Amino acid sequence: MDKDTDKKLKSRNIKPTAMRELVLKVLTEQKTAISLPELEDKFVYADKSTLYRTLKTFEDKKLIHSIDDGSGAIRYAVCQDTCECNPDDLHVHFYCTSCKQTFCLNEISVPEINLPSGFSLKSVNMVVKGICINCR
């Protein structure tokens, strides 16, 4: 139904089903990253495994990226339009230990690291923990 949502799916080569449109819409609404269990709560009538596979598809197609914030559940957030999830696209994430929300700090890209020789870099997960602006 939603033209924009539909376009976004197509632009990432994802067949736009009703389920996927709904999931993408919810993901887009979020101000902070959302986990599978949290998503389940928003879709009382959709199955866990369907949501799971939807997230996997979205991630494979680089519509969303995952963040391991150490909370026990992986969280997901919609990628920037230009994002290809290359090392240069990577940004820092912030996990608030008070409200347990995870923020994409899209403006802050992960600093370059000089690895010891012999080590090659594929990606980086950088999560800063502390207190967010809403909780202080």
Next chain:
Amino acid sequence: MDKDTDKKLKSRNIKPTAMRELVLKVLTEQKTAISLPELEDKFVYADKSTLYRTLKTFEDKKLIHSIDDGSGAIRYAVCQDTCECNPDDLHVHFYCTSCKQTFCLNEISVPEINLPSGFSLKSVNMVVKGICINCR
């Protein structure tokens, strides 16, 4: 029995039991960080929950630190003698996607980040993923 192991435990205010000495010895031997399930395999006769609580105690007392490398299991490594697990003590970790080992890059401290105003920093988990020197 082991004087050094014993000293190290006492220096962190941990009562040196037989179990704890054995666990610390194994941890010290590791070249890469080790997870609870991996530790279980090395102690056929010790209980999972004992090992679990031993790790927790060690971590609380800052004898070891934990690394969430995204592999699904938290890994642990012995802290440097001087380490107090403050933000300045933090270093980068490397996870090899080939051999699935996690390395402490003790020489590489995590870069400073300028958080958006209102956000305060408590700690950082920075894991670089790629191919390690042994696997390339």
Next chain:
DNA sequence: AAAACTTTGCAACTCGGTTGCACCTGTTTT
């Protein structure tokens, strides 16, 4: 319309982590 393929729902399962409780062990108090 039939065949081929994709998506969804259900149910079961894996695995890392966690906890309550009883027992044991070593230490302090009487």
Next chain:
DNA sequence: AAAACAGGTGCAACCGAGTTGCAAAGTTTT
């Protein structure tokens, strides 16, 4: 020395996130 105590250990059960096989429902191709 006996009794009381504190902390450590083992067992068993549990939780929750993630994952998978399979069949039903829905789409697309022929």
